[in-house]
Amino acid sequence: MNFLRLIRWPNLLIVALVMVFMRFFLIIPKLEHFGIAVGSTNITFILLIFSVLLIAAGGYIVNDIFDEVIDRVNKPDQMLIGIKISHFKAWLYYWLLTGCGIISGFILAILAMKPFFGMIFVLMSIILFLYSTWYKRQLITGNILVSFSTAMVLVTTWIFETIFIDTILIENSDLQLVINEISLFVYVYSFFAFCTSLLREIVKDMEDIRGDEAAGCKTIPIYFGLSISKSIVFVLVLLLMIAVASWQYLLLIKGFVICSSFLFLTQLISSICLFKLLKADDQISFHRLSFLLKILMISGIASLTVLKF
Numbered sequence: 001m002n003f004l005r006l007i008r009w010p011n012l013l014i015v016a017l018v019m020v021f022m023r024f025f026l027i028i029p030k031l032e033h034f035g036i037a038v039g040s041t042n043i044t045f046i047l048l049i050f051s052v053l054l055i056a057a058g059g060y061i062v063n064d065i066f067d068e069v070i071d072r073v074n075k076p077d078q079m080l081i082g083i084k085i086s087h088f089k090a091w092l093y094y095w096l097l098t099g100c101g102i103i104s105g106f107i108l109a110i111l112a113m114k115p116f117f118g119m120i121f122v123l124m125s126i127i128l129f130l131y132s133t134w135y136k137r138q139l140i141t142g143n144i145l146v147s148f149s150t151a152m153v154l155v156t157t158w159i160f161e162t163i164f165i166d167t168i169l170i171e172n173s174d175l176q177l178v179i180n181e182i183s184l185f186v187y188v189y190s191f192f193a194f195c196t197s198l199l200r201e202i203v204k205d206m207e208d209i210r211g212d213e214a215a216g217c218k219t220i221p222i223y224f225g226l227s228i229s230k231s232i233v234f235v236l237v238l239l240l241m242i243a244v245a246s247w248q249y250l251l252l253i254k255g256f257v258i259c260s261s262f263l264f265l266t267q268l269i270s271s272i273c274l275f276k277l278l279k280a281d282d283q284i285s286f287h288r289l290s291f292l293l294k295i296l297m298i299s300g301i302a303s304l305t306v307l308k309f
Contacts, residue, residue: 002080002084002085003085003093005080006060006061006064006080006081006085006090006093007057007060007061007093007097008057008060011056011060012053012056012057014294014298015052015053015056015153016049016053018153018154018193018301019045019048019049019052019153019154019157020049021301021302021304021305022154022157022158022186022189022304023045023157023161025304025305025306025307025308026182026185026186026304026307027157027158027161027182029307029308030178030181030182031161031165031178031182033178034175034178035175036165036175036178038161038164039161039164039165040112040160040161040164044108044111044112044160044164045160047104047107047108047111048108048156048157048160050101050104051101051102051104051105051108051121052101052121052153052156053101054097054098054100054101054104055097055098055101055102055105055121055124055125055128056128057097057101058093058094058095058097058098058101058125058128059098059124059125059128059129059131059132059149061090061093061094061097062094062098062128062129062132062133063128063131063132063136064080064081064090065081065087065090065091065094065132066132066133066136067132067136067215068081068082069211069214069215070208070211070212070214070215070217071211072211073210073211073214074207074208074210074211074283098125101121101125102118102121102122102125105117105118105120105121105122106118106121108160112160112163112164114163117159117160117163120152120156120159124149124152127145127148127149128149130145131145131146131149136217137212137215137216137217137218137219138218139218139219139220139223140220142201142219143198143201143202143205143219143220144198146197146201147193147194147195147197147198147201148194150193150194150197151190151191151193151194151197152190153193154186154189154190154193154301155186155187155190157186158182158183158186162179165179185304185307188247189300189301189304191243192240192243192244192297192300192301193297193300193301195236195240195243196240196293196296196297196300197297198236199233199236199237199240199293200290200293200294200297202220202221202229202232202233202236203233203277203286203289203290203293204286204290205219205220205221205222205229206221206226206229206230206280206286207283207286207287207290209221209222209226210283220232226281230277230278230280233277234274234277234278237270237273237274237277238274240270241267241270241271244263244266244267244270244300245267247263248260248263248264251263256307258306258309259303259304259306259307259309262302262303262306263300263303265299266296266299266300266303269292269295269296269299270296272292273289273292273293273296276288276289276292277289
């Protein structure tokens, strides 16, 4: 159980579900509708999920290793490394998970005969390591890196499918249009994942401000103060709501009425986030807001499940 807590198994489950949503509710239905054969198999897709989850799990572990000082202040009763899990075991788990994730990623790349694809897993491992060791303590840079990693889960799922598609068939037909349409959906939802993740990272920095100060971090709340940080998040949520409304309108005119309507749930949760943000003033309230932003992200991406209707 301590190991499962260390690798944040609920978050890993969400990552896996997001990838499943992308493949089975967006990519495959649209490709098959326009007569494009899906070259990948369920086995290769499972291997992709396996690789991504291993890299992500390793990222959570190395983050906790370098966050020991911060966690001793913010959540001493929830600490695992150095108390229930030794530093040696933590590093062992990190290298095993990350190494296996990279190896399985290259196996997948070899199966697809696209060696460059394996470099994505190396890149993501490096980004997560650099975030934990250095960029997390810098102003906004760490927040952007984590948010980028979140968005890359969706993009990687689409890249994975494209390397199995017959490019000659696409280039010599009008089916390039469906590829462009899928890409549009992927980039829009990736941008949404990036934005909600960025909002959540800033709120988590508000929650962890005491420990971050003790560790010498330069997060947005430390640099600008809680009041200005709350204003920044408030404005960003409003801009996100406008962006979602624009996407709803575009979906509506394209005929995706149910999907557009589903996103009203996302707008409702965004409104609740704004209300909670105005009242938030302590660690517990910021923690609850952080959890609500996670629900916001899930609700938006879950709208993919009704696209085919």
